[in-house]
Amino acid sequence: MSEDFITRLRILVDECADGVYSRFGKIIHVSATTMQRYLEDRAQPGYDIVRRICLTCGVTPNWLLFGWEPKYGAQNKSAPEAIRIVDLAGAGEVMASDFVTVPILGESAWEAVEKGLTLIGPNTMEGFTIAPAVLGGRLCACRAKDESMSPEIIPGDLLLINLGRIEPQKMAGKLVLTQVAPSQMAVRRLLRNYLFSNDPHRFPPLPVGKRRIVGIVAQIRRDSEKPVKAASLEN
Structure with a gap:
């Protein structure tokens, strides 16, 4: 600290x-x-x-x-009153008063995980953003680093991650933030006990096995665009 x-x-x-x-x-x-x-x-x-x-x-x-x-x-007034954002839970638009503060994790967060330390703490964050409270659960955010999920997710995109209860059997077809290598996390799509990228030649499928799944991608933010809901595929 x-x-x-x-x-x-x-x-x-x-x-x-x-x-x-x-x-x-x-x-x-x-x-x-x-x-x-x-x-x-x-x-x-x-x-x-x-x-x-x-x-x-x-x-x-x-x-x-x-x-x-x-x-x-005030924490729930972090956004100007004029801001509107698409509510990804399907309830329409939300006002600034319906926002919550969300920590943006830096690369050191994944090193902390490998050492058994707290994922979200003062030494693992690079800043904060805001998110609609209706997304629910415990949220964090991180930046996409590679092109493994392009064009759905590109480097620099801000990803909101729901850290709620992880139940792989109920997450089929969803985008998840998962461990792909020691101290390295990335987004993959979970299907039939495998983690798939959008570019299987450069980023081959990985078996889930004992890999840590941090959470589900709830929202993808890109500069100058409205936030979009992370798409799911049928199992």
């Missing part, structure tokens, strides 16, 4: 709990011992705790984690 993060956390302890870390811990529902470990860089809060701190103190996750302005802003 960076010293800058700890400095900003101490600022919030001063502002929200008169500088008493045990009191701040009660506010965000963690023990005084855990709070002390955060402030002494002996432990790092997971995404759920970071989100709780932001909601409690009214600060933005980008400010707390990275020092990016603005500092203050």
